[in-house]
Amino acid sequence: MQISRDIATGTVLIVAGAAMFVGARGFMLPAGLDYGAGFFPKIVSCGMAVSGLLILVGELRSRSSEPLTIVWRALRRIAALIGMIVLYGLAFDPIGFHISTVALLFAVTLFFGGSIAAAAILSVSATLMLHVCFYSVMKVALPWGLLLPFAW
Amino acid sequence: MDILISLSDPALLLTIVVCTLYGSLIGALPGLSATMAVALLVPFTFYMDPVQAITAIVATTSTAIFAGDISGALLRIPGTPASAAYVADSATIAHNGRPRTVLFVDLFTSAAGGIIGVIVLSLATPMLARFATNFSSYEMFWLAALGLSCAVFVAGASPPKTFASLFIGLAIACVGIDVAVGMPRYTFGFYDLFDGVDFISAMIGFFALTELFRAAVERDGIGKAVLPTVVEPVRRAIADGWKISCAHWKHVLRSSPVGVIIGVLPGAGSDVAAWVTYALSRKLSKTPEKYGNGHMEGIIDAGSSNNAAVAGAWTPALVFGIPGDSVTAIAIGVLMMKGLAPGPDIFERSGDVVYTLFGAFLLSNVIMVFTGGIAILLASQLLRMPRRLLMPLILGLSLIGGFAVMNSVFSIWIIIALGVLGYLMILGGIPIAPAILGVVLGKTLEQNFMTSMIKSQGEFLPFFSRDISMVLGVATILIWGLCLLQGVRTIISPGPASKNEENPT
Structure with a gap:
């Protein structure tokens, strides 16, 4: 089975976003604050995963990108x-x-x-x-x- | 009169000539930035008088920012970060057989932008400085967010892919010690990453290494040719360059003041000025679809504004001692070393020196036309070199350029990692330019966001509580809303893939 370029791109972005989010959860909060070192990376990781999702959904609807071929x-x-x-x-x-x-x-x-x-x-x-x-x-x-x- | 006598001093003129040549060399080498050129110049300024020392810095910076376009156009590798915004356009024009023309357009409009920048600087320095000091972390956050929105207008790819690239850049900017609480993030135990991913190494990886990978594939006849092979005659290039520059004078006039204003803001600078004006240019253009595919308009707008921003950055440096960018941070040190402490009264205390500095700025931009022209002619000879010899040279230059910034072999690992990432992005149809914008603005965005959150104790309302922040915030949210709408529309009614997605840069 051949996968299209955009499906591969979208999937990789979702996985990378999820991995980054999991990593960001490991950053401890400083005492007395509700947000710390992980706050911004969490936003970025969500953005990356959502972008991947949009690429994936767009491709599933249109089927317009070329198939992924490995030379x-x-x-x-x-x-x-x-x-x-x-x-x-x-x-x-x-x-x-x-x-x-x-x-x-x-x-x-x-x-x-x-x-x-x-x-x-x-x-x-x-x-x-x-x-x-x-x-x-x-x-x-x-x-x-x-x-x-x-x-x- | 005294100022004119000072400016006609042969030693000062010689300094300008030597430094513009030096700036051309450093700027044209991939990986070496204008900041580095100035940092290397500091030891020599010990032996110069104050005016000569500052003139040397000014002449080097102006030319280095322009010269970054040389390797951008000829090799598709921006020499300085300020050239990254329009590298796809200039490289495409060069590839189509007009490398010298596009560089002369760059040169003429950069010099014009620099001259307009000096005029604005000399007329409005105190006023602009007051405006800049009104910016708190809220305004800086919105400004950085607005700057990121430029990515959507810069890249020709679909909005989801543009945003994906932007978030990849922001993710890279997250690496290193966190700006709010000082915790190392995504460093995997490597101390070299505590300071974050070095921007120059990132740029070399994204642009130079991906270009080498393309060439490696092309060697086997699998890909497309990556370098221009035709070079037009010098006279025709100069004449065409002049004609095109004159025909687009309105673009220079509108973008240079924007560049000055962005240059005035602390933390922003030539890089951000180029991105913002390129995005504005595309938004206002009647032919936005041509951007990214070798269109002169974006090059003229961004090229003139990044040189104008060089002058703008001196405003807060002179009046408040606040550096507008990293070059002026070094320059403040030199000013103080020479007994010229910056401050609101610098015009009264050292008026002659300051106005001579403005004159030197003007002269540097004029002389840059000649020295820059020489640099273009010498650099375009590179294209006559067979690619099998040019590619190893680019690799050697890029690796040592990266090493020179970090002084560590770790820069080579960063270059490889980001080169592979960049190549995968190209294969996936994701443009590279927005990722560079994310790396440039990521730290500024996060720092100002976290500072504002701490100040407002987690409330979002204070982000809109000040006049300027409210205007910037509403503008940013409106642009984001429109982008989101466009993204959803692309999914609901998909059209043919964008032309840029075939060859994203």
Whole structure:
């Protein structure tokens, strides 16, 4: 059975709204007040669930949105890109900005169809440009990691 | 005469030129805001005289707000939050082969908005400041609520989807320490989330990462092309840009004063000014259906007002020492450091400095036309770059830009999380722009709502007890009522899906 895009969207919003509401109920009230940290999130969660409900009802009445189709190849490519960024995030502090950025840019250039030579030139030159722009000019504390003995 | 001599000082002119170039660079880089540009400038102001220091801040801010449009149009990634409102329009026009034209329109109208802002600032500073101080938490709450209503007019999607996006943005704004009682919410034990979701990282995730995901899919021939490929000749772009700007002078004239007034209000600023005027523009337009699909009107209205708001924010800063936005908060510090304590008597105490500052504001907006033009020409060369090389550059710039704001790897996790969320929203036909508005206004809305509730001991009637709050409250409720009605109508008699739902931004 195929589900339509709007039915999936509406359902996800209702579930997310409900989860947020349950989370908001866990925020304790301060002494002497009838409303606390959970008051505003409860309003927001109700709004989210109601929006989801309206999308769902609208779709059930009109049946106008296209069916939800999962293109596995597209999903794999996005997952691969996310994987590269996650690895970059994990390596950023211990290995350092320079090595991890060169590696990320090299991999992403190949991912988008660049040649090995282009990937090598771009990753090194872009990392140097980012170093000058953010580290040297703007004084952002980019970690040196393994290259700390060579820091300049 | 003394003021003219001060303004013609070569050192001051050089400061303006250098700072407008610097502002163009920072503003055009995704993830780096005008506030950050000014914060980075502060150490240099130690070595400048007071006028030069304040001029540097003014020149940087004005240009950075404009330059945010450059990456917005060329890469569909707003350089500063103030450009987020009309990024769909400017990117669509750029995509249709007129990237330089839309940027020159932006540049000319931004400069005009900035100049109108300075004129209003110099004529009405004390009056505007008095008006701003009449705003209590009730008025600020209604103003934020009214600002959120703009989402309905900004997005082209159906009302339920627009509201869904808005509530997603508000939910993101709920993360962090609660403003009323100081309890951590939805932080899952991560200390980095105690301060809330960083807005710049959120914007990078929502705009930059979703764009990369689209490009990744497109690489396989599954999606559509995401970047413009045609660049028009410079002369034609300048001539067309000038012609279009002149043809829409009424839009600049009506939106710039609105931008100044919004800029004057503490906590509001260029971002809110852009959203409100874009929504107003769409509401007043004869062709509202074109908004979001590459229409110049919204860009001109919002682009001129966000630069006018830069001037407006200086009003309460100079007269009361109340910052209109984060840039003026830093500027107040610089003013005090230079022995110019803001206050109602600043015109008597340091009249020369203040009027020289106004003159510098004016000059910055004029010089911005030239330096901004250079920035457009340099940045549009990016489009000649093959996409397989451009995409990695955007990714590197976005990740390091996000890191620079938080100084923590946690920004990368926020970017990934919101990038995935943004992409899912696009797949679900939910527009992204209202979510950004929710993130921008969420904290202000909640803070003023909770303060008002505590003041009124849980009663809603005091929300309408003051003149301005009553007007704002009734206007907001009327707009909400109309939106609700429209939403119910959409469900009762569903029409064809909106064009924007095919490619929501």
